[in-house]
Amino acid sequence: MNQKIENLSKKLVEKNIKPSFQRIKVLEYLTTKRNHPTVDEIFNELVIEIPTLSKATVYNTLDLLMESKLARIVTIEENETRYDADVTNHGHFKCDLCGVIYDFPVNIDDLSTDSLKNFKINEKNVYFQGICPKCLDNIDNNKDKNKGK
Amino acid sequence: MNQKIENLSKKLVEKNIKPSFQRIKVLEYLTTKRNHPTVDEIFNELVIEIPTLSKATVYNTLDLLMESKLARIVTIEENETRYDADVTNHGHFKCDLCGVIYDFPVNIDDLSTDSLKNFKINEKNVYFQGICPKCLDNIDNNKDKNKGK
């Protein structure tokens, strides 16, 4: 448990970010929840444990994490920005019904990108939308119900 | 010339959208410029020809085009939403230096998405970031200059 804090602290120090309590907590939230949260979601959870917390600190910390590549923005169309401490290559799927954002493995290098051979590519994002299995099940169940009537 | 207007008008009618002058002009802007514009860019250009134009009309029209799949949002991380009348499968590349958004062909179906076999996928977005050839050239040229000194 305390080991985790140590690890997070080390991660920050490695990137020359002073590991303040607030910063560790934001990073901990991202890495343990892995829920692609908004600033508000992070703030509302952490302010319970840190009553003096300011939303500005959450914004500042996320900016720091982004600069040092310890976190990235989930590029999906939403009015609130969502963040992800998993910076490895993976795709995102957002369910249009329940809104949950799923991770999925995707071999981005498989994408034929001959037309970009003269471009320097720094980031690759893959984002799908649709309906998740849970919501598909719910739809099916409702159909069955109506059939019975 | 007038033929184009006819075509755009037909496109709207097919989707049960009344082809008002403002709506045709917004769609014309999107299809001819193909520059992934913001609402402001569309408005500022069209208000020259339509001095009474309201920004609300641009928002309303874009919402209509989106609903009927005549346009889509360019899913990239920006504070202003950008729109695209090209709804065929293609990827977007944004240059971090000049900000230009390039289209590029991408065979999205090549992506192995076994893990999403129970998901209903409605939309697929591919978005890359980096530096475009033009800006790469500029960087090289500047290096050469400094070398000469």
Added chain:
DNA sequence: TTTTAAATTTATAATGATTATAAATTTATT
């Protein structure tokens, strides 16, 4: 053609996420 109703456009206010600014607090240095 006039009247009436519906649809569209416009003007404007409200919302809300993000950014900016400066004061307060904490941490490090002398």
Added chain:
DNA sequence: AATAAATTTATAATCATTATAAATTTAAAA
């Protein structure tokens, strides 16, 4: 302990988007 630097906090400003209602245009009815 005193001072300086860094961090956090509180608060105001910005600005894209949404909401609302009035004005205008278009279509339908009389």
